[in-house]
Amino acid sequence: MRCSFKYITQLAFVLFLFPTIAQAACLADGYTVVFINGIRNTREEAEQNKSELRDILGVNFNNQTIYYATGYNATHLQGGGDLVEAALPQFNEYDLQTILMQMHDEVQTRKLLLVGHSQGAVYANRLYEYLVAHGVPKESVAVYAVATPTAYVAGGGKYLNYQADTVIYDPLLQVGAVVPPLPNVLVKDWWDNPNAKGDNLGHSFIDVYLANFADRMTSDIKSQLFVLRSTNATTTGGCFEAPAKTLAYQAMGAGLAVGEPLAVGVKVTGQVGALALGGVIKVYDLAYAAAGSVFGLFGSKEDKDNDRAAVTTAFAAFKGVLGSSLDVADVNQLQKEYGDKNLGSAAMLAFLPEEPQAVPEVLGTSTQPVATTTATTTPSAQVFIDIPEAPAVFVPDPSTVHLNSPAFGGPQASQQAPAPVLVAPTIAFSNWTSPDGSQFCSLVQRTVDVSWNAVPNAAYYSLYLEHASGGPIDFGTTTGTAWPATLTFFGSDPTTVTVVAHDTGGGSATSTMLANTALVDQQPPSIISFSPAISATGIATTSAVALTFDEPLKASLVTAANFTLFKLDSIAGQIAVDSTVSLSGDGTVVTMQPNTPLTYNAGHRLAVSCAITDLVGNHPASSFLLFADLVTPYFTTEVQ
Amino acid sequence: MNASGVLERVWLWVKWPVIVLAVGFVAFAIWGTMLALDKDKTDAAVAQIHAQKLTLADVVGANLPSVPDQAENDATVAGIDTNNNGIRDDVELAIFAKYPTSAKIRAAALQYAMAEQMYLTKVFNTGTWKAVAEEVGRAHTCVINAGANRKEVEVLVSNTQLRKETRTKAFEFITSHGDARGEPCDVALNTLPN
Numbered sequence: 148m149r150c151s152f153k154y155i156t157q158l159a160f161v162l163f164l165f166p167t168i169a170q171a172a173c174l175a176d177g178y179t180v181v182f183i184n185g186i187r188n189t190r191e192e193a194e195q196n197k198s199e200l201r202d203i204l205g206v207n208f209n210n211q212t213i214y215y216a217t218g219y220n221a222t223h224l225q226g227g228g229d230l231v232e233a234a235l236p237q238f239n240e241y242d243l244q245t246i247l248m249q250m251h252d253e254v255q256t257r258k259l260l261l262v263g264h265s266q267g268a269v270y271a272n273r274l275y276e277y278l279v280a281h282g283v284p285k286e287s288v289a290v291y292a293v294a295t296p297t298a299y300v301a302g303g304g305k306y307l308n309y310q311a312d313t314v315i316y317d318p319l320l321q322v323g324a325v326v327p328p329l330p331n332v333l334v335k336d337w338w339d340n341p342n343a344k345g346d347n348l349g350h351s352f353i354d355v356y357l358a359n360f361a362d363r364m365t366s367d368i369k370s371q372l373f374v375l376r377s378t379n380a381t382t383t384g385g386c387f388e389a390p391a392k393t394l395a396y397q398a399m400g401a402g403l404a405v406g407e408p409l410a411v412g413v414k415v416t417g418q419v420g421a422l423a424l425g426g427v428i429k430v431y432d433l434a435y436a437a438a439g440s441v442f443g444l445f446g447s448k449e450d451k452d453n454d455r456a457a458v459t460t461a462f463a464a465f466k467g468v469l470g471s472s473l474d475v476a477d478v479n480q481l482q483k484e485y486g487d488k489n490l491g492s493a494a495m496l497a498f499l500p501e502e503p504q505a506v507p508e509v510l511g512t513s514t515q516p517v518a519t520t521t522a523t524t525t526p527s528a529q530v531f532i533d534i535p536e537a538p539a540v541f542v543p544d545p546s547t548v549h550l551n552s553p554a555f556g557g558p559q560a561s562q563q564a565p566a567p568v569l570v571a572p573t574i575a576f577s578n579w580t581s582p583d584g585s586q587f588c589s590l591v592q593r594t595v596d597v598s599w600n601a602v603p604n605a606a607y608y609s610l611y612l613e614h615a616s617g618g619p620i621d622f623g624t625t626t627g628t629a630w631p632a633t634l635t636f637f638g639s640d641p642t643t644v645t646v647v648a649h650d651t652g653g654g655s656a657t658s659t660m661l662a663n664t665a666l667v668d669q670q671p672p673s674i675i676s677f678s679p680a681i682s683a684t685g686i687a688t689t690s691a692v693a694l695t696f697d698e699p700l701k702a703s704l705v706t707a708a709n710f711t712l713f714k715l716d717s718i719a720g721q722i723a724v725d726s727t728v729s730l731s732g733d734g735t736v737v738t739m740q741p742n743t744p745l746t747y748n749a750g751h752r753l754a755v756s757c758a759i760t761d762l763v764g765n766h767p768a769s770s771f772l773l774f775a776d777l778v779t780p781y782f783t784t785e786v787q
Numbered sequence: 788m789n790a791s792g793v794l795e796r797v798w799l800w801v802k803w804p805v806i807v808l809a810v811g812f813v814a815f816a817i818w819g820t821m822l823a824l825d826k827d828k829t830d831a832a833v834a835q836i837h838a839q840k841l842t843l844a845d846v847v848g849a850n851l852p853s854v855p856d857q858a859e860n861d862a863t864v865a866g867i868d869t870n871n872n873g874i875r876d877d878v879e880l881a882i883f884a885k886y887p888t889s890a891k892i893r894a895a896a897l898q899y900a901m902a903e904q905m906y907l908t909k910v911f912n913t914g915t916w917k918a919v920a921e922e923v924g925r926a927h928t929c930v931i932n933a934g935a936n937r938k939e940v941e942v943l944v945s946n947t948q949l950r951k952e953t954r955t956k957a958f959e960f961i962t963s964h965g966d967a968r969g970e971p972c973d974v975a976l977n978t979l980p981n
Contacts, residue, residue, distance in 0.1 A: 179965075190958040194920065198927060202937065206928045206971075215924060216965035249963030594887075612884065620885050620939065635887035642884070 173386035175377035177211045177256040180204065180368075183218040183246065183274070185265025185294065185352070193219060196264060196352045203361045208372055216253040218246040218274070220267050243273050244390045250274075251389035258375040259288045259386070260368065264352045265314065268295035268306070275301035281388040284378040289371045293356050293364070298328040305367045307360060310334050314350035332360055569656035572599035572608065572646050576662065578633075580764065595662065597644055598629035602656065605648035612662075613643050624649075634662075672696050672761040679782040686782050688744040692726075692753065696761075699734025704759045712739050715750040715780055724751070734762070747787035750780025829914040836909050836918040839873050841901055841973035846894045848883060852876040861946070864953045865908050873901040878943045885939075890979040895933035896940050898973050899926040903944040906957045916960035924966030933976055 182200055184193035197217050206213050220242055259278070263271030271290045278288050279302075290304035294315055300306050308315060310330035337343050337359055345351075345358020356364065390396075578596045599608070610622045610630055625631060634644070645659040678693040679686045692712060710728045713721035726739040745751065757766050844850050855867040855876040866875040878900045886892045902923040910916045930937045945951045 189955075190961045191955055194958065194961060198937065201927060201931070206931050214966060217920075217961075217963055219961055219963045246963055253963065253965030255965075620881055620943075622885070635884060 172255050174256050177214060178208060178258045178260065178372055178375065179214045179216060179254050179256045180260045180262055181216045181218045181250060181254065181274075183261065183263040183267030183270050184220050185263070185267045186220075188352075192353075193217070199353050199357050200262065203357060203365055204368060208369060213372075214256060216250065218250055218261070218267075218270070220246065220270055241396065243270060243277070244392075244396055246270065247274065247277060248389050248392065251385055251387065254386045257283075257287045257377040257379070257386060258372070259283065260291060260372055260375070261288070262291045262293065262368070263295070264293045264356075265296065265350065268292035268300075269297055272297070272299060272301040275304075277390075278387050283387050284376070286374075286376040287378050289375060291368055291371055293352060294350055296327050300328075305371060307332060307356060307364055307367060309337075309355060309360070311337075311348045312350050312355070313348060332363065336360075569602055569605055569648050569650055569654055571656040571658040572602050572605075572628075572648050574599050574644060574646055574658055574660040576644075576660075594633045594635050596629065596633055597646075597662075599646050599658070601628045602648040604650050605656075606651045607649050609647045609649065611645040611647070613645065668761065668763045668765065670698070670761075671765045671767050672698050672700060672759070673767065674755075677781075681781060683782040685785045686745075688747060688784050689741075690745070691741070692739040694737045694739075694753075694755070696735045696737070698761050700730060700737070701760050701762055701764075702730050702734060705730040705737055709756040709759050710737055710739055711754045711756075712741065713752045713754065714746055715752060721752065745784050747784055750783050752781045829912060832909065832911070832915050833918040836905055836915065836922060837967060839901060839905070839922075841894065841898045842872070843974050843978075845872050845874070845879075845897055846890055846974050846979065851883065852879060854880060861949075864950055865904075873904060875900070875904060875944070877946075878904070878940070881943050882940070886935075888981060890981055891933045891976045892935045894972060894974045894976065894979060895926070895930045895935040899923070899930050899935070899937060899940045900944055902926040903941060906954050907944070907950055910957040910960060913960045913962050916957055917962055917964045918967075919957075920961075920964045921967035924964070925969070925971050928966060928971035929973075929976075932971060 180200070182197040184196055188196070194217060197215060201213075201215050204213060261271040261274055263269070268290075271292060275288060275290050279285055285302060288302065290301045292300045292304060292306035294308060294312055295306050296315055306328060308328055308330045310316070310333045312330070315327045316330065334347065337347050340359060340362075342362060343359040345354045345356075347359075349355045575598050576595050577598065578594075580594050597610070602608075607624050607626045608628070609624045612620045612622060612634065622630070642662045643659050644662045645657060647655050647657045649655045673696065674694050675697045676695040678695075679690065694710075705728060707726060707728045710726075712724040712726050714724055716722050724745065725742045727742060729738050729740070730736070731738070739753075755767065760766050850870040850872060852867075852869045853876075855869070857877070860867045860875070860877050866877065868875055870876070870879075872879075874897055879897065882893055882896045882900065886896065902919065902925075905919040905922065906916075910919055927937060929935075930940075945954050
């Protein structure tokens, strides 16, 4: 009964007294970056976005710690609710209040930066407005918007919008009164950025914005962090006043809780429109990607450098056959300026006559046709080069004939210059060693150097190590023919080493080799005879102890520290006996000669450290100590 | 009408409201008790999540496990953890194999592996997910301080389809959160020699 009363009391507390305002600090030192995710993310992606942001920004700035928090923007009604919210952000009060309540205890620094992606950027604006109205000084909070659908960034914050963002600049999504800002990173920037390694088309925070524009994002964010001030910091109380959990809020939460299961069925009429909109978006994405493939303007997930290399290689091949006064530098420049990467461009450029027209000066202010002269082997027609420029919405025009279109004479896959075929490298192991110093019996540690032969046409090599019990570990790449660091193996776990040779065109050849087992002795050393014998009595006080091993030991490890004789003592437990330790010529017998006579009628024990090894580094198999029992002696000396 | 008759008439009017209120109160009390019991269970699990720490012995390999049987290890989500330090044996050995000469990187990677493993084994509601996410966030800061590789550890921990799916399922409980407070590394990096 008393227990029930306790629970009922707790319940009453939970129901009637929340929100409980935690007495958290609002410290002057440090920064808090709150990431607010957008729509069309899985839940894992929402969290992964923040992790990636932390990876690039780091955890220290201006000699202060950067703390991170996720302001989770929940997906409702199987995504249908998000689409409605994205189009009509005025209906997102429930999520905003939830984020604010949940953020309240997480934000413990006065300086606060809200980073919002996509719809999360809209929320970041609203959060900013709430915070400023509820206790946060304007100079202490800022917003940074990534892929924002709205031109307004609260507090004059910065934004990062990519010209080829397929959601923000998708005309089908421009519904309602929300107008996106002009893109401030262009496709040309993607080409010009040597560190770009992500997709050249899309909306993803990680694959598009972080992968391609991490430097820009880092610079923007740090510049905003730098100007934040710790006005009115306090060591007690929160950083802002959290909203109350009103009845209306709870009713909305209950409504969503009921709506979620219904949405799974996809048959609820109220959501059909939103889901249909989602379907349209998906279809549009697919069509867009298909158009990109046909016209060669966009690829899928291809590495930009590989694209450039492929075009360069193809250009060289075509030039060899057809002749052209242009060189590779011209091709690369054109590629940069046109945002183009298709092999067709290489073919067309190679088709240009010996005295070509001036290379078109691109960089106009709008999409416009550029006339070029074509070779006689191609249809006599004008060729239009698509020049995406801000602020135009970046959608390929199907009526435009692109230079790289296979339909216009660009190469088919079979026409591409064949890449040299790589042969698999031959792996070799050398210098197997077992480092001294381990104190652990269970730890068998060996090191080895790995090398391989130079593979013709290989630009670099990557190395993987895989234990039988786990997935492969990527050790990285090298341009040399030996791994620059010694590899270490633990235990007798069968381990394979894989070396992959790569060429510059994306070709590779792989070789795998079992690394450790069967190559070296795996047997631990063990003691095969004791002198005195175990449990012997009446041993002379001048006797030495001799231990015979089944295989030679590493001499450098046969030391007094690793072989110790103890006298059992009723008070101290055990007292070390000062001894001289030596190893026989064949390395199998260890002798411990006490430097002074042993005590009469006393029990003795022996400790052998697991630090000893055989000649190839195997430690003893089982324990740190032999005869660890302090009661039962190894032997007992004679009575005086 | 005498007093008894009046009372009888009043009772006739208030009987059903009183009964409804009484039944409602009992239901409310039962529901509240269940809620409180659930909260106790969550609180205990959250405390356990935050109490799990890496030790120096883990970092130096004093408790290094033997190589597990792969099939047995991958047959379950939790896998094999013979030394009960919260890090799966295969993951622990892989980290030692890759970083034998840097105790600092091992310390960070092992702590991150321990936290990531809890996504697979400790999450059953929003409260427990949040606790794990807070520990993962703290470990992530440690990873950055040590110069270790977060993604490498994530691949090691979620190395089977079953584990990947379990991790994804755990994220159904995602909510807003920060990092667990306190020092980012369980074993202070400046106490390690290399």
